[in-house]
Amino acid sequence: SAEPTMVLRLKFLNDTERLARVHPGDTVGALKRAYFPGQEQQVRLIYQGQLLRDDTQSLATLHLAHNSVLHCHISPHSSAPAPAGPRASADPAHAALDVGSLVLPLFVLMLAVLWYFQLQYRHVFTATATTFLAGLTLLFSFVAFTMYRR
Numbered sequence: 803s804a805e806p807t808m809v810l811r812l813k814f815l816n817d818t819e820r821l822a823r824v825h826p827g828d829t830v831g832a833l834k835r836a837y838f839p840g841q842e843q844q845v846r847l848i849y850q851g852q853l854l855r856d857d858t859q860s861l862a863t864l865h866l867a868h869n870s871v872l873h874c875h876i877s878p879h880s881s882a883p884a885p886a887g888p889r890a891s892a893d894p895a896h897a898a899l900d901v902g903s904l905v906l907p908l909f910v911l912m913l914a915v916l917w918y919f920q921l922q923y924r925h926v927f928t929a930t931a932t933t934f935l936a937g938l939t940l941l942f943s944f945v946a947f948t949m950y951r952r
Contacts, residue, residue, distance in 0.1 A: 808868040812837065815875060822872075824861055829950075831857030841876060848873040906946065913939055 805825045810833075813890040822837050834842040834857065847854040849872050866872075885932055916935055920927050927935075 808866070810866060811869060812874050813871050814873075826860065826862035826866070826934070828861050829857060830854045830859050830861070830864075833861070838876070844877045846877065851947040864895065881914045909942060 805827055807823050807825055810822045810824055812822050814820075822833060824833055826837075830847060831842070834845050834847070838845045842857075849866065850872070853950075854864070854872075875924070917939070920932060920935060
């Protein structure tokens with residue numbers, strides 16, 4: 803084809819690298835099939851901190867340049883579909899509870915409860931404890947806003 807080829811660096815968890823010759827029009831799925839035959843369902847590709855979930859997405863839309871690094875994680879267990887049954891999950895990776903998404907709401911709830919107790923039972927809180935609670939709230943607010951501003 804007239805489409806130019808480029809080289810991507812596939813970097814693994816053990817710091818080994820493998821070079822992949824691809825075309826910008828190739829899809830993420832085609833890259834997995836070409837370089838990980840039979841393991842496509844177990845391979846997770848990560849580019850600039852983002853998991854490449856969509857196998858139909860072309861490499862050009864990801865703005866991959868020549869010599870870009872794709873981090874590769876190959877899960878040891880097969881993601882092959884489980885035997886069909888009434889309780890069989892379509893995707894075991896998404897069936898598990900995503901605990902990471904609960905951290906922010908739980909921390910907000912904890913801070914709200916602490917502020918409630920500080921206002922209702924002011925005599926129990928020392929000036930140091932109140933100052934610490936205010937500082938913790940400010941720090942958390944700053945971290946939350948910088949994380950979700952992106």
